[in-house]
Amino acid sequence: MSKKKICMVGDFSVGKTSLTQKFVNNVFSEKYLTTIGVKIDTANVGHTKLIVWDVAGRDSLSSINASYLVGAAGVVLVADGSRPHTVDDLNDIWSTVTQRIGDVPAVVALNKADLDDWGVGDDKVTEFRSLGWDVFNTSAKNGQNVPELFERLVEKINA
Amino acid sequence: MSQIEELREIIIGDNAAELGDLKNRLENVERRTTDVAEVLSPAIDAEFRESQARLVSSLQKPVSLGLKKAIRAEPREYAEILYPVMAPSIRRAIAQALSSMMVTINRTIESATSVKGIRTRIQSLRTGIPYAELALRQSLLYRVEHIYLIDRETGMLIDEVAAADTQSLDSDAVSAMFSAIQSFVQDSFSKDSSARLTDLRVGDHNVWVAHGPRVMLACVILGDAPESLKAELYDTLDLIRTEYSAPIAEFDGDNKDFDGVPNLMAPLLQLQLKDSAISKQAKSGRAIVPLIILALVAGFFTYQWFDRSRKVSTVEYYLRQAPGIATTNVYWDNDQLIVEGLKDPDAKIPYGTLASYDLDENELRFNMIPFRSLEVDMELQRFRQEMDLPRGVYLSARNGRVFLYGEAPILWLSNNDARIRQLSADRRLDISNLSASFESVSDMLRDNFDRDDLSRIRMSSLVEDQLTVVQITGELEAGKLALLSALFAGSRWVSITARQRVE
Ligand SMILES: Nc1nc2c(ncn2[C@@H]2O[C@H](COP(=O)(O)OP(=O)(O)O)[C@@H](O)[C@H]2O)c(=O)[nH]1
Ligand SMILES: [Mg+2]
Numbered sequence: 227m228s229k230k231k232i233c234m235v236g237d238f239s240v241g242k243t244s245l246t247q248k249f250v251n252n253v254f255s256e257k258y259l260t261t262i263g264v265k266i267d268t269a270n271v272g273h274t275k276l277i278v279w280d281v282a283g284r285d286s287l288s289s290i291n292a293s294y295l296v297g298a299a300g301v302v303l304v305a306d307g308s309r310p311h312t313v314d315d316l317n318d319i320w321s322t323v324t325q326r327i328g329d330v331p332a333v334v335a336l337n338k339a340d341l342d343d344w345g346v347g348d349d350k351v352t353e354f355r356s357l358g359w360d361v362f363n364t365s366a367k368n369g370q371n372v373p374e375l376f377e378r379l380v381e382k383i384n385a
Numbered sequence: 386m387s388q389i390e391e392l393r394e395i396i397i398g399d400n401a402a403e404l405g406d407l408k409n410r411l412e413n414v415e416r417r418t419t420d421v422a423e424v425l426s427p428a429i430d431a432e433f434r435e436s437q438a439r440l441v442s443s444l445q446k447p448v449s450l451g452l453k454k455a456i457r458a459e460p461r462e463y464a465e466i467l468y469p470v471m472a473p474s475i476r477r478a479i480a481q482a483l484s485s486m487m488v489t490i491n492r493t494i495e496s497a498t499s500v501k502g503i504r505t506r507i508q509s510l511r512t513g514i515p516y517a518e519l520a521l522r523q524s525l526l527y528r529v530e531h532i533y534l535i536d537r538e539t540g541m542l543i544d545e546v547a548a549a550d551t552q553s554l555d556s557d558a559v560s561a562m563f564s565a566i567q568s569f570v571q572d573s574f575s576k577d578s579s580a581r582l583t584d585l586r587v588g589d590h591n592v593w594v595a596h597g598p599r600v601m602l603a604c605v606i607l608g609d610a611p612e613s614l615k616a617e618l619y620d621t622l623d624l625i626r627t628e629y630s631a632p633i634a635e636f637d638g639d640n641k642d643f644d645g646v647p648n649l650m651a652p653l654l655q656l657q658l659k660d661s662a663i664s665k666q667a668k669s670g671r672a673i674v675p676l677i678i679l680a681l682v683a684g685f686f687t688y689q690w691f692d693r694s695r696k697v698s699t700v701e702y703y704l705r706q707a708p709g710i711a712t713t714n715v716y717w718d719n720d721q722l723i724v725e726g727l728k729d730p731d732a733k734i735p736y737g738t739l740a741s742y743d744l745d746e747n748e749l750r751f752n753m754i755p756f757r758s759l760e761v762d763m764e765l766q767r768f769r770q771e772m773d774l775p776r777g778v779y780l781s782a783r784n785g786r787v788f789l790y791g792e793a794p795i796l797w798l799s800n801n802d803a804r805i806r807q808l809s810a811d812r813r814l815d816i817s818n819l820s821a822s823f824e825s826v827s828d829m830l831r832d833n834f835d836r837d838d839l840s841r842i843r844m845s846s847l848v849e850d851q852l853t854v855v856q857i858t859g860e861l862e863a864g865k866l867a868l869l870s871a872l873f874a875g876s877r878w879v880s881i882t883a884r885q886r887v888e
Pocket of ligand 2 (some may be wrong): 280
């Protein structure tokens with residue numbers, strides 16, 4: 227079985243931890259996230275064992291937790307669909323990612339799709355698609371598109 | 386000179402001599418051998434530089450076949466050559482086996498006889514953790530439980546080995562977490578990026594890390610290991626780094642190229658027991674000491690064996706005596722004496738008696754199937770509970786039968802008659818000496834008849850159908866006779882033969 231490291235990135239409170247929780251086997255307690263700024267869980271997707279790094283952060287990737295990106299085979303870019311600025315921030319976050327580890331496979335989760343006040347325009351989605359990202363409207367609350375999100379990323383990594 | 390030769394002479398001119406020379410070289414085996422010999426060694430060197438793997442793989446088979454053949458042909462010579470290489474490790478292995486055997490024997494004596502050993506035994510009883518496990522934990526100086534080979538950059542686990550019967554979390558997550566902690570420590574406490582976490586203590590566990598430029602070897606140890614283990618850790622890391630340099634450089638989450646790594650790491654899974662007073666004495670070298678130890682061991686086991694089998698027979702003996710208990714198997718399971726068999730729910734286990742033979746209630750475990758014992762003692766006990774015997778009525782057992790006898794109040798007889806009938810029909814109860822008491826019958830008569838009538842009736846005893854019956858005889862007028870019959874209607878314990886009185 228091959229193993230792949232991936233990282234969850236995105237603004238504070240967009241749902242990185244919630245999406246991870248929804249998908250993985252929990253090994254460590256949540257307190258690691260706040261104490262050392264990262265928590266690692268694993269999940270099996272087909273023949274690939276995903277090692278998911280969930281990084282805590284106040285805002286976009288800081289220099290410290292950018293070092294956690296090293297060796298990642300892919301990233302999940304997470305934004306909160308009800309807060310448009312978190313979606314806009316993805317471009318900055320992506321440039322931090324590429325500076326650090328290059329142009330790795332990525333998928334976008336526009337999270338909290340269960341909420342009514344959705345603030346993502348079609349143009350934004352089109353822009354993301356043109357960058358080669360697959361875009362999913364996800365909800366960590368009801369599970370919508372969560373497995374699809376991770377499975378797609380694995381497909382892209384193994385492609 | 387033929388025309389052809391002339392023509393050739395014209396075309397190649399002076400070169401003819403050289404060609405002849407070349408031809409000669411090719412055809413002359415001796416010459417060719419010298420030529421090849423000249424380039425053989427440089428050729429191997431060049432190929433080795435070019436592709437080490439290719440050369441090695443093409444040489445591997447012939448070399449190993451050659452070696453095998455050579456060794457088979459001259460075993461003595463090769464044994465002598467190899468002896469200096471192998472002897473130290475053989476010696477070390479034997480010494481290690483002997484010393485660990487010594488430690489085990491010491492440990493057994495010590496733990497079986499010491500106060501601590503007894504306490505451990507009690508603790509084992511209480512917690513259910515096997516005695517051996519507890520004793521091991523207490524006498525353990527250290528045990529290497531887990532070794533992870535981790536890719537430094539990604540924190541990905543390359544390979545791992547674990548001591549038997551130790552369990553751990555998801556190793557992939559553990560190793561990633563470990564390297565995250567590593568960089569966290571680096572980022573937080575040190576500006577110097579070469580500073581590294583090498584020791585980590587979590588409760589009883591120590592984590593030691595040997596760092597290489599691309600990989601690290603993390604070693605989880607229960608207890609306190611000697612510093613020398615660190616050197617071994619680094620030796621192993623260096624070995625892995627040299628033998629697997631290419632796979633390490635190319636590692637991307639797939640460890641199929643790391644086949645032999647667990648074998649290299651496995652020798653690190655060591656354990657060391659605490660030194661004890663006895664083992665120090667043993668090391669003092671007096672030859673008598675091992676003998677004493679052996680004698681003690683033998684003595685102890687013999688005593689234990691005696692003690693244990695004595696307890697088995699005690700239990701068997703007293704349970705056989707106890708009514709309503711039938712044992713099929715009594716045996717020791719660790720420190721529990723297991724009793725298997727059948728037990729009547731009403732039967733009582735004679736704990737008091739067993740305790741006086743040094744058998745604690747906690748030491749015994751009963752795996753009993755409930756059953757109804759027809760043993761007379763059990764029957765007796767059960768009937769006594771069931772029937773609430775009135776004064777003058779007795780139950781007793783004789784010759785394997787239960788007897789219900791005496792003179793019973795007629796009312797009690799009527800109330801219990803259905804049950805008594807059933808039990809005696811089953812031949813479980815003998816009632817040939819049971820009868821209604823004259824007193825109770827006459828009380829009933831007195832309540833219902835006047836003095837005149839009473840003077841006209843008599844009571845006597847007779848055996849009817851193996852039953853002792855009170856017979857009422859005499860003469861009464863028609864109405865009174867009907868009353869008399871009604872009073873004892875349906876009772877087999879009273880037989881009325883009184884007649885109608887003719888005026
Ligand atoms: N309604 C809704 N709330 C969500 C969803 N995902 C996360 N949240 C909430 O958003 C908050 C932040 O989530 P968290 O996972 O901690 O975000 P992180 O900082 O990116 O790890 C929490 O209160 C979550 O309960 C979602 O899909 N729908
Ligand atoms: Mg979080």
